[in-house]
Amino acid sequence: IKQHLPDPNIETSKAGRTIGVLGSGDFARSLAIRLVCSGFKVVVGSRNPRRKAGLFPSAAEVTLQAEAVKKTDVIFVAVFREHYSTLCDLADVLVGKILVDVSNNTEINHHKESNAEYLASLFPACTVVKGFNVVSAWTLQSGARDGNKQVPICSNNQEAKRTVAEIAQVMGFTPVDMGCMSSASEIENIPLRLLPAWKIPIFLALGLFLCFFTYNLIRQVIHPSIREQKNKLYKIPIEVVNTTLPCVAYVMLSLVYLPGVLAACSQLYYGTKYRRFPDWLDQWLQHRKQIGLLSFFCAALHAMYSFCLPMRRSHRYQLIETAVKQVMWKMNIWVEEEVWRMEIYISVGIIALGLLSLLAITSLPSIANSLNWREFSFIQSTLGFIALVISTLHTLTYGWSRAFDENQYKFYLPPTYTLTLLVPCTVILFLSLCIYVHTDIYYCRIYSWNVNSLYFYFLYCLPCASANVRTN
Numbered sequence: 001i002k003q004h005l006p007d008p009n010i011e012t013s014k015a016g017r018t019i020g021v022l023g024s025g026d027f028a029r030s031l032a033i034r035l036v037c038s039g040f041k042v043v044v045g046s047r048n049p050r051r052k053a054g055l056f057p058s059a060a061e062v063t064l065q066a067e068a069v070k071k072t073d074v075i076f077v078a079v080f081r082e083h084y085s086t087l088c089d090l091a092d093v094l095v096g097k098i099l100v101d102v103s104n105n106t107e108i109n110h111h112k113e114s115n116a117e118y119l120a121s122l123f124p125a126c127t128v129v130k131g132f133n134v135v136s137a138w139t140l141q142s143g144a145r146d147g148n149k150q151v152p153i154c155s156n157n158q159e160a161k162r163t164v165a166e167i168a169q170v171m172g173f174t175p176v177d178m179g180c181m182s183s184a185s186e187i188e189n190i191p192l193r194l195l196p197a198w199k200i201p202i203f204l205a206l207g208l209f210l211c212f213f214t215y216n217l218i219r220q221v222i223h224p225s226i227r228e229q230k231n232k233l234y235k236i237p238i239e240v241v242n243t244t245l246p247c248v249a250y251v252m253l254s255l256v257y258l259p260g261v262l263a264a265c266s267q268l269y270y271g272t273k274y275r276r277f278p279d280w281l282d283q284w285l286q287h288r289k290q291i292g293l294l295s296f297f298c299a300a301l302h303a304m305y306s307f308c309l310p311m312r313r314s315h316r317y318q319l320i321e322t323a324v325k326q327v328m329w330k331m332n333i334w335v336e337e338e339v340w341r342m343e344i345y346i347s348v349g350i351i352a353l354g355l356l357s358l359l360a361i362t363s364l365p366s367i368a369n370s371l372n373w374r375e376f377s378f379i380q381s382t383l384g385f386i387a388l389v390i391s392t393l394h395t396l397t398y399g400w401s402r403a404f405d406e407n408q409y410k411f412y413l414p415p416t417y418t419l420t421l422l423v424p425c426t427v428i429l430f431l432s433l434c435i436y437v438h439t440d441i442y443y444c445r446i447y448s449w450n451v452n453s454l455y456f457y458f459l460y461c462l463p464c465a466s467a468n469v470r471t472n
């Protein structure tokens with residue numbers, strides 16, 4: 001067990017107080033361990049103290065429920081909602097105490113009232129505080145990590161809420177005040193939501209993957225089997241996937257920068273920044289981080305698949321085949337143009353992936369927090385846009401002149417990369433226009449003040465306009 005050092009800003013007298021825990025299950029045990037490590041005295045109330053005592057650290061006292069409750073003012077109720085009513089015998093000894101409801105449900109809005117409100121209705125002489133349900137027994141034992149340090153807390157009693165918040169802080173968590181008891185059901189729903197911000201981006205990625213996969217399957221596997229009676233099924237696991245993944249990565253990357261363009265257009269069209277964006281655009285703007293990270297994930301997979309292309313047995317056969325051709329028919333297989341094309345597009349691809357890695361790294365909370373506003377937006381906005389441009393160069397040099405080659409059209413279907421270029425090129429074109437018009441931010445500001453016309457301001461200063469959107 002990692003020794004947790006209490007925050008030096010908090011008086012040690014708070015850390016020295018006695019805390020009660022009702023229940024002896026997983027959560028109660030982890031809670032007791034963490035409280036002991038944080039310098040609290042702990043009394044555990046169990047229906048079977050003698051049998052359960054061995055499971056707790058020796059510093060914690062394990063006794064009967066009523067005995068435990070008498071010794072303390074703050075009691076964590078680590079019991080399931082279904083068993084709250086069995087605690088009613090303790091009502092007399094619980095008068096005036098703070099009860100912390102840590103419970104979770106199995107479904108969103110399973111009961112009419114939240115567990116905490118139910119507990120409060122059973123014990124009207126107690127003050128109930130909702131909290132700690134978002135941390136798992138495991139987190140309690142192993143120490144809070146960056147992402148899950150926050151503990152939302154709510155109660156109708158300010159004093160009780162402050163007491164519990166202080167305990168949370170000493171334990172190494174960051175309490176978040178969620179207001180009064182009516183927020184309890186919201187807090188209880190938090191652990192039940194699985195990756196809320198990721199749902200739409202993940203479906204988007206899967207949808208794009210499916211579309212491109214089908215398209216590539218038709219071009220690379222079904223076409224040769226129908227037209228030339230050749231079995232190319234072996235291409236599915238690597239070649240088809242490695243044509244699909246980069247397309248998903250590339251299109252998703254452009255979808256990160258497209259909503260900014262649409263937002264700017266909407267402001268131009270309505271001639272004002274004091275107008276809400278439509279809901280879908282708002283949602284889209286808020287999901288850019290997840291879309292970007294998924295794009296990076298696909299691009300990284302694409303790079304790994306690409307590194308492994310020469311590793312395959314099928315590739316070795318092709319090498320031998322061309323070698324034999326070279327010997328038998330004295331064919332020269334060195335094509336200068338092809339050589340240069342590949343050297344360039346791989347090099348450019350690596351640079352694009354490098355830039356995307358930088359974006360991905362800066363989206364880690366600890367790194368984002370160490371950057372100031374300007375630095376973060378330079379990396380996310382400017383370098384991200386450059387990554388999009390370089391990815392486009394990678395795709396264009398990979399494609400080279402093959403978009404104009406008749407043999408590349410299988411069943412009249414153009415090569416996949418030509419389709420993917422559509423959205424990114426539109427975004428790049430528009431953003432380049434913005435950058436061209438907006439050469440100097442200070443020039444822009446002064447200019448628009450002099451002209452003093454909203455229309456001019458929006459026409460000549462898109463980035464300023466969107467910067468205003470950001471701050472508003």
Ligand SMILES: Cc1cc2nc3c(=O)[nH]c(=O)nc-3n(C[C@H](O)[C@H](O)[C@H](O)COP(=O)(O)OP(=O)(O)OC[C@H]3O[C@@H](n4cnc5c(N)ncnc54)[C@H](O)[C@@H]3O)c2cc1C
Pocket residue numbers: 253256257258259260261262264288289290291292293295296356357359360362363364377380381382384431434435438462463466467470
């Ligand atoms: C791997 C990866 C990780 C990401 N991580 C995060 C993250 O952690 N957090 C996050 O919020 N987003 C993240 N994103 C998403 C994305 O990088 C940001 O949302 C980014 O700020 C979007 O930039 P933007 O310029 O389109 O939007 P905004 O900065 O909102 O600007 C919108 C509009 O302003 C104008 N504009 C802005 N800057 C310029 C400029 N320099 N020159 C000219 N015009 C400009 C353009 O008209 C643009 O359309 C990530 C993306 C990727 C690929």
Ligand SMILES: NC(=O)C1=CN([C@@H]2O[C@H](COP(=O)(O)OP(=O)(O)OC[C@H]3O[C@@H](n4cnc5c(N)ncnc54)[C@H](OP(=O)(O)O)[C@@H]3O)[C@@H](O)[C@H]2O)C=CC1
Pocket residue numbers: 022023024025026027028045046047048052077078079080081083086102103104105132133134135136137138
């Ligand atoms: N496990 C986790 O990771 C998390 C749990 N929680 C919440 O913590 C609470 C406890 O969870 P957990 O510790 O996992 O559950 P367990 O089943 O492991 O423990 C429940 C404990 O409740 C006590 N209890 C009191 N009265 C009764 C009764 N009438 N019938 C049965 N048991 C009773 C028992 O202790 P004894 O026999 O000593 O009286 C038992 O050990 C739940 O409300 C849960 O939602 C919240 C967040 C995370």
Ligand code: HEM
Pocket residue numbers: 239242243246247249250253299302303306307346349350351352353356391394395398415416417418420
């Ligand atoms: C280390 C980095 C990278 C390497 C080594 C690499 C390598 C390759 C290779 C070898 C191909 C050809 C695949 C084939 O023969 O079927 C390719 C195609 C492609 N790459 Fe990359 N790449 C990298 C990064 C990226 C990034 C960051 C993107 C964009 C986000 C990207 C987008 C594409 C696209 C769109 C294609 C065309 C796919 C098609 O239509 O066939 N690549 N890349």
Ligand SMILES: [Cu+2]
Pocket residue numbers: 438440441444445461462463464465
């Ligand atoms: Cu400007």
Ligand SMILES: [Fe+3]
Pocket residue numbers: 441443444445448460461464
């Ligand atoms: Fe301006």
